[in-house]
Amino acid sequence: MVAAWKRIAVLVMALALGLAAAAPVFAKEDVIRIGAAVSLTGTYAREGQLTRDGYLFWVEKVNAAGGIRVGDKRYKVELIVYDDRSDPQTSVRLTTRLITEDNVNFIFGPYSSGITNATSAIGERYRVITIATTANAPELYERGYRYLFGTLPLATTYLYPVLEMAANLPNPPKKVAIITPDNLFAIAAAEGARQYAEQLGFEVVYFARYPADTTDVSSLLAAIRDAGAEVLLCTGFLQDGMLVVRQAKELRYNPAIMGFTVAASIPDFRINLGKDAEGIMGGEWWTPQMGWFDDFFGTASQYAAEFEARFGYTPTYHAASSSIGGYLLQLAIERAGTLDTEAVRQQLLKLDEVTMFGPVSFNEKGVNVASSAAGFQIQNGEIVVLWPPRISQGSMIYPKPAW
Amino acid sequence: MTQIVVNGLLTGGVYALVAVGFSLVWGVMNVVNIAHASYIMLGAYISYWLFHLYGWDPFLSIPVSMAALFVLGYLVASVVLNRVIRYGLVMTLVLTFGVDLILQNAALILWSADYRSITPSYAGASLAVGGVMIPYVRFAVFLLALVLVVLFSLFLSKTRTGNAIQATALNPFAAQLTGVRIDRIYALTYAIGAALAAAAGSMISVIYTIQPQVGNVFLTRAFVITVLGGLGSIPGALLGGVLLGLAESFATVTVGIGWSQAVSFGLLVLILVVRPQGLLGRRFFGGVG
Numbered sequence: 087m088v089a090a091w092k093r094i095a096v097l098v099m100a101l102a103l104g105l106a107a108a109a110p111v112f113a114k115e116d117v118i119r120i121g122a123a124v125s126l127t128g129t130y131a132r133e134g135q136l137t138r139d140g141y142l143f144w145v146e147k148v149n150a151a152g153g154i155r156v157g158d159k160r161y162k163v164e165l166i167v168y169d170d171r172s173d174p175q176t177s178v179r180l181t182t183r184l185i186t187e188d189n190v191n192f193i194f195g196p197y198s199s200g201i202t203n204a205t206s207a208i209g210e211r212y213r214v215i216t217i218a219t220t221a222n223a224p225e226l227y228e229r230g231y232r233y234l235f236g237t238l239p240l241a242t243t244y245l246y247p248v249l250e251m252a253a254n255l256p257n258p259p260k261k262v263a264i265i266t267p268d269n270l271f272a273i274a275a276a277e278g279a280r281q282y283a284e285q286l287g288f289e290v291v292y293f294a295r296y297p298a299d300t301t302d303v304s305s306l307l308a309a310i311r312d313a314g315a316e317v318l319l320c321t322g323f324l325q326d327g328m329l330v331v332r333q334a335k336e337l338r339y340n341p342a343i344m345g346f347t348v349a350a351s352i353p354d355f356r357i358n359l360g361k362d363a364e365g366i367m368g369g370e371w372w373t374p375q376m377g378w379f380d381d382f383f384g385t386a387s388q389y390a391a392e393f394e395a396r397f398g399y400t401p402t403y404h405a406a407s408s409s410i411g412g413y414l415l416q417l418a419i420e421r422a423g424t425l426d427t428e429a430v431r432q433q434l435l436k437l438d439e440v441t442m443f444g445p446v447s448f449n450e451k452g453v454n455v456a457s458s459a460a461g462f463q464i465q466n467g468e469i470v471v472l473w474p475p476r477i478s479q480g481s482m483i484y485p486k487p488a489w
Numbered sequence: 490m491t492q493i494v495v496n497g498l499l500t501g502g503v504y505a506l507v508a509v510g511f512s513l514v515w516g517v518m519n520v521v522n523i524a525h526a527s528y529i530m531l532g533a534y535i536s537y538w539l540f541h542l543y544g545w546d547p548f549l550s551i552p553v554s555m556a557a558l559f560v561l562g563y564l565v566a567s568v569v570l571n572r573v574i575r576y577g578l579v580m581t582l583v584l585t586f587g588v589d590l591i592l593q594n595a596a597l598i599l600w601s602a603d604y605r606s607i608t609p610s611y612a613g614a615s616l617a618v619g620g621v622m623i624p625y626v627r628f629a630v631f632l633l634a635l636v637l638v639v640l641f642s643l644f645l646s647k648t649r650t651g652n653a654i655q656a657t658a659l660n661p662f663a664a665q666l667t668g669v670r671i672d673r674i675y676a677l678t679y680a681i682g683a684a685l686a687a688a689a690g691s692m693i694s695v696i697y698t699i700q701p702q703v704g705n706v707f708l709t710r711a712f713v714i715t716v717l718g719g720l721g722s723i724p725g726a727l728l729g730g731v732l733l734g735l736a737e738s739f740a741t742v743t744v745g746i747g748w749s750q751a752v753s754f755g756l757l758v759l760i761l762v763v764r765p766q767g768l769l770g771r772r773f774f775g776g777v778g
Contacts, residue, residue, distance in 0.1 A: 129602060268747070296746040299706040301697050304496040304624075305741040324604045325698035332696075335613035336624035337492075358606045362613060489613065 117164045118154060118425060120145075120415075121184030122194035123205065128172025133404050134197045137220050138167055139397050140408025141194050144416075146396070147382075154416050157423045163412075170196055174204040181205040185212045191425050192217065192415060197404065199223035199241070199271055206234045213427055215434070219411040220404050223270050224278075227451040233427070235434055235452040237411045237443070238403075239459065241271050242278025244369040245319055247461025247473040248345035249279065251367070252317055253286045255484060259342050263292035263315035265306065265330075267322045275321040275347050291315050300326075304333045311339040319345045324352050331362055335489040342485035343367060356467055363467070365486035369459035372403035372443055373469065376460060377477045380441040382413050389442050410443040491621045493738050499624070501734025502631030503692060507707045508714035508726040509638055510685030516721015517658040517678045519578060520570070524585040525711060526704030527592035528558050528683040532690025533699045534600065540607045540694075547607050548629065551691045555684040562683025566676040574675065596701035604698045612695070630692045635727075637688055641681075642723040654678055658721055713757050719770020728768055732756070 122141055125134030145165045153160040166188050170177035177196050184190045185208065193209050195202045195218030202221035209216035215233045218226070222238040252258055262283045266276035273295065280290050291313040294306060307330070310318065318341040320330050327349025334341070349355050350368030374390030383389040389409070393401040401409075418433035419425065438447040438456070445456035461473030463482055470480045507529065514522045535554035539545035545553075565588060573580045615624040645651035656664040657674045665671050686704075693703065714733055718725025733753055740752035760767065 131602075294746050297750050300746070300749075301693075301706055302496070302500045302737070303746075304500070305493050305738040306746050308492045308496065309742045325700075328604075328606060328698050332613050333624075336615045336627070337622045338615065338617070354604065358608050360608065 116161060118156075118161045118192070118419070119164045119166060119188065119190040120192045120194055120412075121166045121168075121181070121188055121190035122196070123168045123170045123177045123180035123184065124194075124196045125172040125177075125198075125201070126167075126169035130172040130197045130201075133220065134170075134172070136402055136404035137197045137408045139393075140219065140401065140405035141165060141167075141412060143393055143396060143401075143405070144409040144412030147392075148412070148416060155420050156425060161425075165194075166190060170201065172201075174201045177201045178204050178208055181208045185209070185214050190214070192430075194408070194411060195219055195221055195236075197221075199226055202226060206231060209233050215415075215427055215431060217411040217415055219408040223274050224453075225270070225274075227453045231452065233431065235414075235448055237407045237414065237446065237454055238371055239454050239457045240278070241274040242281075243458040244275040244321065244347045245279040245345055246282055246458045247369055248319065248343070248367050249283055249286055249288070251461050251473050251482060252343055253288070255482075259316035260289055261291045261313070261315045262288045262317040262319065263310045263313060263341075264290060264319045264321070265292075265294045265296060265303075265310070266320070267298045267300070267326055268295055269298055269323075272321040272323070272347070276319075279319055279321070288317070301329070302333075303329055304337060307334050307337055307339055311337060316341055317343040317345070320349070321347045322349060324349050324355060327355055328358060331359055331366070335362055338489060340486070340488045344486055345369070350464065351462070351469065356464055356469075360467075362489065363464045365463060365465070365483050367461060367463045367486075370403065370462050370469070370471070371459055372406045373460075373462075373471060374400065375469075375471055375479065376444070378440065378442045378444050380413070380439070382416075383409065383442045386442045406443050410441050410446070413441065414439070414446060491619075493742055494735065495621055495623060497735035497738030498731060499627040499631050499734070500738065501731035502634040503627075503689065503696070503730075504707075504710050504714055504733050505727045505730025506634035506637060506685065506689040506692065508711040508718070508730050509641065509723060510682035510689075511708075511711040512715040512718065512721055512726045513685070513723070514679055514682040515715055517654055518574065518581075518675055520574065520581040520585065520679075521578065521712075522585045522679075522682060523582065523708070524565070524588040524592065525682065525686050526708040527589045527596075528562065528686035529690040529693065529704035529707055530596060530699070530701060531561070531592065532558055532687030533694035533703060534596065534690075535687070536691040536694045537605055537607055537699060540609070541605075546609060547691055547695045548633070551633075551688050554687040554691045558687035559680045559684040562680035563676050565683075566679035567672070570679060571672050571675055593701050593704075600701065602700055604700050606698045607694050609695070626695055630696060633692065634689075637685065638723060638727050641685070645723065650674075650677065713753055716757055716767060717760050719767025722767065722769045722771075725767055725769035732768075 124138045145163045149162050153162040168180040170180055193214055193216040195216050197220045199221040202218045203226055206216045210231050210233050218236045222241045224240050224242055264276050264279050266272045283290055292310045327346045345367045350366050351370045356363045374387045376386050379385045390401055418430050421433040422429040435448055446454050447456040449455045460471055462469045462471045472478050472482050511525045514520050532554040536547045536550045539550040540547055573584055615622045653669045653674055657671050661671050714729035718729030736753050736756055737749040740749040
């Protein structure tokens with residue numbers, strides 16, 4: 087009698103074990119697992135959360151539509167998110183864990199070129215595709231990596247639209263000054279602007295790299311004024327942008343065009359500087375006002391409205407680029423008809439799409455070469471997109487109003 | 490050319506004010522006060538919030554931030570710093586580093602890493618004197634820094650308490666024998682140092698963008714200036730600050746802004762080799778030179 091009970095107990099236990107072992111295998115066949123180690127706390131917490139929400143928005147939308155079609159089957163998407171605490175080492179450890187323990191099929195990149203630089207090496211080693219949505223320092227894509235794709239155009243193109251607008255004026259300015267803080271991303275944008283300016287026929291009369299912790303640029307601006315620069319471009323961050331504007335005003339130096347990268351598109355720039363921000367120009371990867379469109383998300387403004395309804399705030403380019411990263415991966419998987427890394431990679435390389443984020447196509451290095459930043463000007467305290475002409479919302483104020 | 494000198498002088502004034510409190514604490518107490526960076530930051534935030542919430546002019550909020558940081562400095566010195574001060578430079582360095590970390594991270598949690606700035610209506614306006622631009626705000630900051638430094642050096646030389654501070658700096662043991670309560674003098678000195686940092690912070694909030702790490706940039710400057718001018722020497726801090734401001738300004742237009750820090754640190758090394766006690770320092774001052 088006792089023996090029989092024992093036998094039944096053993097049987098039940100074996101069954102339970104078998105089921106437990108079988109469960110993950112079963113699940114693996116039905117879902118596509120995507121891992122993302124992004125910064126939810128620390129220095130990059132804000133941008134990291136925007137990136138994460140962008141991923142999440144695509145995941146929820148694609149699952150609501152029934153999932154991704156692979157051959158004849160539909161796969162749901164499961165997103166595994168970890169917090170890398172804005173630390174490259176932590177991000178590397180978490181990415182390794184995503185690949186080796188969570189067995190993800192694909193990786194969505196972290197925020198920032200610096201951290202992506204570290205994590206993409208892990209994806210490369212394990213042959214897992216990384217879709218990097220907020221990392222565009224050119225160095226990242228010059229390492230011969232096969233499994234890294236970046237949705238943002240390169241940082242080098244950031245000020246292209248401002249230069250193009252300047253070159254297309256009836257009476258274009260000639261002398262350009264470019265200044266940049268010592269920072270991977272900012273230097274890339276500045277070097278890109280210098281080359282492009284020369285290509286467009288401008289004379290670069292002043293080019294300077296300043297220490298990232300500089301608190302005073304008055305002498306630098308005095309030197310630039312004396313060099314006769316009519317166009318002043320600065321690739322620094324918010325605090326650099328505000329410092330340059332204030333000290334240029336103090337010196338009463340009035341360039342005809344003042345262009346910034348990240349600084350000018352941040353609302354704080356306009357709020358803090360008030361009317362001193364009038365006429366200042368900048369590059370922007372994406373805003374909801376841009377007239378781009380695709381079949382999945384609809385127009386950029388529809389995307390922004392739906393996103394806001396879900397998360398309670400207006401999406402920035404970080405979020406839009408991250409959502410588009412998911413969509414591009416979806417297209418590549420559907421066209422490949424398999425989850426095989428090599429086949430999906432081939433389809434990513436073949437993509438040639440116009441999306442609500444703008445045109446996308448990847449070159450061999452994984453860089454999105456179809457697009458560049460859009461150009462805008464601050465007019466009456468608002469950002470007005472002016473370039474490229476097909477999404478222009480107004481006309482350029484030139485020269486910039488004097489202080 | 491004149492513009493370059495003006496720029497250098499104006500920047501130097503801020504540097505001097507940043508360095509005075511730091512130099513004082515180092516000279517009198519032999520403490521390298523890393524937390525100075527946080528006191529600058531807190532001073533800046535006090536001015537920011539008073540401007541932002543109640544519309545106080547940042548120059549009016551200077552006394553408030555000084556008073557608040559005086560109290561905080563006194564507490565830090567009397568509650569923790571005085572207990573470890575006899576264990577020497579390294580222990581106090583670690584301690585002030587810890588205080589700095591706590592304050593900076595508290596600021597990060599409370600106010601986030603967002604960049605903030607004060608933009609009063611007169612920001613960016615300047616006076617033209619024969620083609621040379623003198624920005625009002627920076628000029629006011631420069632004058633105020635001068636006034637504070639002069640007032641403070643009068644306090645040290647003319648008042649009984651000031652003399653007690655100097656006596657403690659020269660020889661704590663002898664000062665104690667003459668009836669000076671050196672633990673109180675230490676707390677007072679440290680509190681004054683924090684208050685001066687707060688004044689500098691309030692002024693920085695008008696001319697620069699602030700965030701919880703804003704003090705760190707100025708701390709490295711304060712370090713250079715203190716060594717340049719001489720430990721604990723008030724005129725030395727002023728001279729060192731102006732010298733550093735001018736050096737950076739000239740380096741920017743001659744060899745390029747990328748070299749400005751190389752020039753200032755080159756200056757530091759040169760002083761250490763040629764005149765290790767600093768330009769206006771005395772050998773016995775601070776008990777370390």
